[in-house]
Amino acid sequence: MLAGVMNELSAARTGAQAPAWRHLPALQQPAYPDEAALAGVVADLRRRPPLVFAGEVDSLRDLIAQASAGDAFVLMGGDCAESFAHNTADNIRLKVQTILQMAAVLTYGASTPVVKVGRMAGQYAKPRSSDTETRGDVTLPSFRGDSVNGHEFTPECRIPDPTRMLDAYLRSGTTLNLIRAFTMGGYADLREVHSWNRGFTANPAYKRFESFADEIDRAMRFMEAAGVDFDALRQVDFYAAHEALLLEYEDAMIREDSRSGRLYDTSAHMLWVGERTREADGAHVAILAGVHNPVGVKVGPTTSPDDIARLMDRLNPDGVPGRLSLITRMGAGRIRQALPALVEAVRADGRPVTWITDPMHGNTITSDNGYKTRRFETILDEIRGFFEVHRALGTVPGGIHVELTGDDVTEVLGGGEHIDEAGLAEHYETLVDPRLNHQQSLEVAFEIAEMLKG
Numbered sequence: 001m002l003a004g005v006m007n008e009l010s011a012a013r014t015g016a017q018a019p020a021w022r023h024l025p026a027l028q029q030p031a032y033p034d035e036a037a038l039a040g041v042v043a044d045l046r047r048r049p050p051l052v053f054a055g056e057v058d059s060l061r062d063l064i065a066q067a068s069a070g071d072a073f074v075l076m077g078g079d080c081a082e083s084f085a086h087n088t089a090d091n092i093r094l095k096v097q098t099i100l101q102m103a104a105v106l107t108y109g110a111s112t113p114v115v116k117v118g119r120m121a122g123q124y125a126k127p128r129s130s131d132t133e134t135r136g137d138v139t140l141p142s143f144r145g146d147s148v149n150g151h152e153f154t155p156e157c158r159i160p161d162p163t164r165m166l167d168a169y170l171r172s173g174t175t176l177n178l179i180r181a182f183t184m185g186g187y188a189d190l191r192e193v194h195s196w197n198r199g200f201t202a203n204p205a206y207k208r209f210e211s212f213a214d215e216i217d218r219a220m221r222f223m224e225a226a227g228v229d230f231d232a233l234r235q236v237d238f239y240a241a242h243e244a245l246l247l248e249y250e251d252a253m254i255r256e257d258s259r260s261g262r263l264y265d266t267s268a269h270m271l272w273v274g275e276r277t278r279e280a281d282g283a284h285v286a287i288l289a290g291v292h293n294p295v296g297v298k299v300g301p302t303t304s305p306d307d308i309a310r311l312m313d314r315l316n317p318d319g320v321p322g323r324l325s326l327i328t329r330m331g332a333g334r335i336r337q338a339l340p341a342l343v344e345a346v347r348a349d350g351r352p353v354t355w356i357t358d359p360m361h362g363n364t365i366t367s368d369n370g371y372k373t374r375r376f377e378t379i380l381d382e383i384r385g386f387f388e389v390h391r392a393l394g395t396v397p398g399g400i401h402v403e404l405t406g407d408d409v410t411e412v413l414g415g416g417e418h419i420d421e422a423g424l425a426e427h428y429e430t431l432v433d434p435r436l437n438h439q440q441s442l443e444v445a446f447e448i449a450e451m452l453k454g
Contacts, residue, residue, distance in 0.1 A: 019287070029129040042248050043247075045252035045253065046252050048197045050264075057269050059237070064270075065352070070452075071396065072073070072114070073106055074325070074399025076241060078123060080126070084146045092179065095397070095406045096406075097187075102441055104194060104197060106194045106445055121242070126245070146164060147165050147249070148248060177338070192232075197442070201308075203382065240269055240270075241270035244265070244287065245277065254266070270295065270296065272298060278311065279383055281316050286418075289314050298329050299326055301331060308346060312346075319351030326355055327356045327401050328342075331382065332362070356401050367421045403434075404440075408426050412434050415440040424447055
């Protein structure tokens with residue numbers, strides 16, 4: 001809740017003893033050439049103000065708890081990897097607009113509140129499958145996101161530079177300020193968002209959703225006739241999340257709440273651990289175990305029930321509702337076989353988790369013309385599989401986590417306007433993974449809304 005009551009936070013965590021995570025295996029960390037420079041940046045970050053506040057974080061945890069019980073639905077969306085170059089007001093506005101439009105449709109489909117979480121304001125680092133990248137005869141360090149090194153394939157750009165974390169902090173702060181302005185200043189007015197969606201369904205490519213939009217339109221007219229105060233619906237709560245990948249950055253952003261004495265990672269309202277760094281005895285899990293934020297863990301098809309049990313023991317031993325979300329990224333061909341055993345194990349354990357589907361990362365392919373891409377129908381199939389498993393077991397599908405942009409990029413194959421392999425080259429802009437464009441994102445929202453209604 002970017003405009004909630006803010007708990008006062010002390011300047012920074014202090015203490016002579018090194019945090020526990022420093023004694024554990026730390027994967028996917030940059031090899032900084034100058035340790036003194038890194039220490040100076042970390043010290044600088046520790047003195048800087050928090051980006052989010054304890055009261056906001058606690059509100060999000062309560063909402064995620066509602067989603068675990070089926071009384072809300074979580075929508076997480078944003079860039080695969082934010083870039084400094086695209087950190088502009090227009091890009092931020094379009095992403096916020098896309099998420100608001102999706103949320104309006106999902107709210108009607110689910111008949112429950114939608115928790116809006118942007119994969120924004122901090123998603124500047126990415127894990128990589130290899131430490132190096134080779135082009136021709138040249139091998140350089142892999143691009144790990146703008147908060148680590150540059151995307152340009154030169155020796156100078158690919159050297160990890162700790163001062164980039166300071167830039168990421170500042171850009172995250174300005175992004176949060178813009179989100180506050182957009183969501184609290186009338187831009188999120190439900191009537192305006194609904195009019196945007198009506199424009200979407202007017203496109204012949206999305207004609208099949210017109211009847212659904214008509215239903216929402218009738219509901220809006222009923223609300224108006226019944227005297228609903230639409231002015232009270234001009235503002236929405238909007239939260240920020242990113243992968244807790246750079247341990248030095250996340251540790252530097254931990255603050256103690258002066259009223260409760262609890263520690264919070266103030267770089268975002270919610271943090272998650274990726275599939276490549278989710279070891280229960282690893283540094284990434286350890287750093288999130290020590291903070292009071294709601295946290296997520298990406299789980300893939302190789303995850304076992306024992307893995308889940310150990311993660312629950314580390315991250316939510318007391319079973320606090322809303323504390324832990326399991327974000328499944330199985331792949332459309334495997335989710336129906338791999339997910340049931342995990343869901344049944346969690347149900348047998350009894351501690352609450354919020355199940356969220358990431359239908360993007362398990363479905364990445366390379367096109368014949370060399371582009372890293374995904375197929376829209378495969379993304380939808382994984383979402384359908386996620387809902388099918390939970391409905392068969394009588395458990396709750398709590399949310400969706402997607403990589404998207406508000407721009408008209410051409411990075412994912414298919415969709416109503418049918419991007420083909422030749423079309424990928426028209427507006428392929430991502431620095432790492434392919435994203436749903438604005439129209440594909442709304443198409444996903446309408447499809448999920450129909451699943452939620454069913």
